[in-house]
Amino acid sequence: MGGSRATYPRLLLLLSAAIVLVAMIPLFFVVGYVVSTGWDEAVTLIWRPRVGELFRNTGLLVTGCVGLTAVLGTGAAWLVERTTLPGRRVWNVLLVAPLAVPAFVNSFGWVSLTARVEGYAGALLIVSLSYYPLVFLPVAAMLRGLDPALEETAAALGHSPWRTFIRVVLPQLRPALLGGTLIVALHVLAEFGALQLLRFPTFTTAIYDLYRSSFNGPAANMLAGVLLLSCLLLLTLELRLRGHHRYSRLGGGSARTIPRRRLGRATAPCLLAVGGLTALALGVPLGSLTYWLATGSSTSFPIGDLARTTATSLGLGVAGAILAMALAFPIAWLCVRRRGRLTILMERLTYFGNAVPGIVVALALVTVSIRFAPAVYQTLVLLVLAYAIMFLPRAMVSIRAALDQAPPVFDEVARALGSGPLETLRRVTLPLVAPGLGAGTALVFLAVVTELTATLLLAPIGTRTLATQFWGNSSSIAYGAAAPYAALMVILSAPVTLLLTRNRWRSITV
Amino acid sequence: MTSSPMTSSPMIPSQMSASLMPPPLMNSVTVRAVTKAFGASEVLRGIDLTVPEQSMTAILGPSGCGKTTLLRLIAGFEVPDAGQILLGGQVVSGGGRFVAPQRRRVGYVPQEGALFPHLDVADNITFGLTGRERRSGHRVEELLELVGLDPAVRLRFPHQLSGGQQQRVALARALAPGPSLILLDEPFSSLDAGLREGTGRAVVQALKATATTAVLVTHDQSEALSLADQVAVMRDGAIAQVGTPHEVYRAPADLGVAEFVGAAVVVDADLADGAASSDLGPLYVMAGVDAGPARLLVRPEQIQLTGSSQEGVEARVVDVSYFGHDAAVRLQVLASGRMVTARVLGLSVPLPDSLVRLSVTGPVAAYSPEV
Known part of the structure; x- marks a missing residue:
């Protein structure tokens, strides 16, 4: 045995490299397509008034x-x-x-009540209501970790x-705020279902429509390229901020309790x-769902159909989660x-998977x-492979957090x-990482069960x-x-979402 | 630095006797010419060390000197590039042999204890025992008692223990399988100053009670001097000196070691017949250095102050750091202008700006001036 810390287990390294390549299929597809199309053709496909409108x-x-x-x-x-807000x-x-x-589902809740939410204002409101927790979670964690002495000073x-x-x-x-809002931006870029229901066309909905109408036309692929490029730009920005982020949380978890501001008459x-x-954010969609469940004229409870569909979703969720975790583990x-250097490169490459919207993954696959299989x-x-590729970064983050619970000193x-x-694996490592792996699997499962875009394109x-x-x-x-x-879907998601309110899992972006 | 670190040092009996010792006994540790590099950086450059059985040796050095790497090599977590490591006379690393850590019967107490967070105290302690011994569990109370803990803590989980308690449980866990050797990696550095001494003493008592050989890695001079039977001072990946705490403190191998193991006042003087006259008055020099110019090591507690007597050198008190039990007094010698620090008992501390007379008691170590 080599003993030196710098050596990589060869087999594991090869396996990991292969997984990274699979995860990068969407990227290869877009780059390959753009290159084979040629510059002039690409410009004519992109430089159109319709694209300008989508861009705006x-x-x-x-x-x-x-x-x-x-x-x-x-x-x-x-x-x-x-603050001293009651019921915190x-x-x-x-x-x-x-x-x-x-x-x-949120936009369904709104749009099924009133058509007035269609268009920009409605889309802005509803999408923001759905995604503000992505800012709330990191900022709250940061506020909790801030040294109160700074404010006192x-x-x-x-x-x-x-x-x-x-x-x-x-x-x-700033780091938490920018990091959180950039994740929001990535989600908005990739959002399909909500915007389609609200009749507000963006790149993602346009790609879907092009794909449905002309089936895999060059225009759809080219737009996918533009979309992916925007996402990659945002993610690069996020990655740079994250570098600072770690340093700015020095001495996290100070034992001193932070004095809260008295709200008084406020x-x-x-x-x-x-x-x-x-x-x-919660009352309207849930209320609307309850309303339609109770009184909707088209409501009928096809128990058999519901059970079969639920079983399919559960099965896909479990399969996708297990595959994603298995691919991410090595x-x-x-x-x-x-x-x-090599492992950091692989980590970065899989991290870029965060920027690839479901629609691009689906088109690529x-x-x-x-063509090939x-x-x-x-x-x-x-379909399960698509899920695994889409949620590989999320699985990676969970597994890393879990492995941090079992530092080598215990071994x-x-x-x-x-x-x-x-x-040692049986008595020490596994008991220590099992809860984290379980939580990670649950998070990927949640993502798969509520995934719409790739499922629509890829489900047999x-x-x-x-x-x-x-x-x-x-x-x-x-x-x-x-x-x-x-x-x-909401009932299946609720318990997993509760996990995110626990401190340990706050860092995992959804 | 060269392979022999003691070119210009006073006599160090134990280092000489180390190589002349009888063949290693059951629980001794012998490290022979061990080197280790990580990439381009050479961490250990030819370490020779013998740890006699049933004693505690402290490896003392500043951070980055390679002391933890040496400990990890003895434990078997790393493989030496060259040289040999013997446990109880058996080669465990080197010469084509490598015994895996789990077969070395070496107890390991890392920094901050590293208790398994998913196991309670009892399960942590019995981790290294066989299944049957684990179930009977009767060793737990004995071991808890040994390290000075209330048996009631056996059902607690690590996060419910204080830092000192965690360290004691970590030691009990390491002692449970009856290892031939215990390795302690800065085990007290995470503890408060108040806890450090008590925990250290409890650890030494438990090790003595079980007649276990121990190697303690530390950067804390007082910890090494107060707990160990033998101190090995490490510097830049090599051992600068091995000796009893007294030898290392009173007769350091060189001035570098002297300044690392304690506060030092260095005086230049001419030697003749084992004595020297300096601006601190007459000094009596330990054997081992020839006549001529030399540098002398005076420890602050050797400097005695008197208020009125006519003996000694006149000095002015510049300032005083009062610690209660004792005090550090900074003085300026009037004749030469030299600043020295004296350590005096807290009972009689002079006032700043007062005039005192100082004299040096006890023999001082001498070094060649080129060092």
Whole structure:
């Protein structure tokens, strides 16, 4: 045995490299397509008024959502973490809960009540209501970890609370705030279902429509290229910020409790604000679902159909989660235990998977499978592979967090106490990482069950999932018939979402 | 630095006797010419060390000197590039042999204890025992008692213990399988100063009670001097000196070691017949250095102050750091202007700006001036 820390186990390294290549299929597809199309053709495909309109729509929506989620997420996080707001624990859960309602279910809830939410304003409001928890979670975690001495020092230097917030607190929140809003931006770029229902066309919905109408036309692929490029740009930005982020959380988990600001007479308005936010983000979609379940004229409970669909979704969720975790494990293990230039590169490459929208993954897999492996086209294998590719980064983050629970020193102590490598794995490593792996599997499972875009494109004919059944019914305005499927998705998501309110899992972006 | 670190040092009896010792006994550790590099950086450059059985040896050195790597090599977590490591006379690393850590019967107590967070105290302690011994569990109370803990903690989980308690449980866990050797990697560095001494003493008592050989890695001089039977001072991947705590402190191999193991006042003087006259008055020099110019090591506690007597050198008190039990007094010698620090008992501390007379008691170590 080599003993030196820099050596990689050869087999594991090869396996990981192969997995990274599979995960990069969408990227290869887009790059390959653009290159084979040629510059002139690409320009004519992209330089059209329609594309300009899409570009404007998408840009307006992304910037609007980033601004709105930043305000909503930071405000709510500050109220919950730093003030004497009554019922903070309940609000903490309720403010994260919208993550259990997929954005397309949320917009269904609104649009089935009133058509007035169609268009930009409605899309901005509803998408922001769905995604503000992605800002709330990191900002709340950051606020909790801030050293109260900094604010006390500012106060001692004569700053008013408001000036202290602007000059001391906000600059420290910047990494969490920018990181969170960039994740929001990536989600908005990739969002399909919600915007389709709200009739607000963006790149993603346009690609879907082009694909449906002209079946894999060059225009769709080229737009996918533009979309992927925008996402990659945003992610590069996020990655750079994350580098600073780690340093800015020095001495996290200070034992001192942070003094909370007394709200006094502002209590009622503040309660009204978080209450209103919860009502809009959670109350409206859930209320609307309940309404359609109870009274909708098209509501019928096809128990057999619901059961079969639920079973299919559960099966796909489990298969996708297990495959994603299995593919991510060797890479994550190498990254944690054999940190080196090569493993960092692999980690970065898989991380870029975060930027690839489901629609691009789906388009890529359709094209690549028809061309190279027609046997898997229109099979569940391809669909599960798509899930695994899409959610590989999420699985990686969970496994890394889990492996951090079992640092090598525990292995060494066990070895010194006479345990061989296998016994150490059984008695020390696995018990330590199992909860983390379980939580990671649950998170990927949640993502698969509520995934719509890739499922619509890749599900073999006759395969019905909760998401596709919901979509089929809601887009044909059979709201009552769509409601039970949406309700089942929310019920399946709720327990996993609760995990995110626990401190340990806050860092995992959804 | 060269392979022999003691070119210009006073006599160090134990280092000479180390190589002349009888063949290693059951639980001794012998390290012979061990080297280790990580990539381009050479961490250990030819280490020779003998740890006599049933004693505690402290490896003392600043961070980055390679002391932890040496410990990991003895444990078997790393493989030496060259040289040999013997446990109880058996080669465990080197010469084509490598015994896996789980077969070395070596107890390991890492920094901050590293108790298994998913197991309670009892299960942590019995981790290294066989299945049957584990189930009977009667060793747990004995071991807890040994390390000075209330048997009631057996059902607690690591996060419910204080830092000192965690360290004691980690030691009990390492002692449970009856190892021939215990390796302690900075085990007290994470503890508060108040806890450190008590925990250290409890550890030494438990090791003595079980007649276990121990190697303690530390960067804390007082910890090494107060706990160990033998101190090995490490510097830049090599051993600078091995000796009893007293030897290492009173007769350091060179001035570098002297300044690392304690506060030092260095005086230049001419030697003749084992004595020297300096601006601190007459000094009596330990044997081993020839006549001529030399540098002398005076420890602050050797400097005695008197208020009125006519003996000694006149000095002015610049300032005083009062610690209660004792005090550090910074003085300026009037004749030469030299600043020295004296360590005096807390009972009689002079006032700043007062004039005192100082004299040096006890023999001082001498070094060639080129060092």
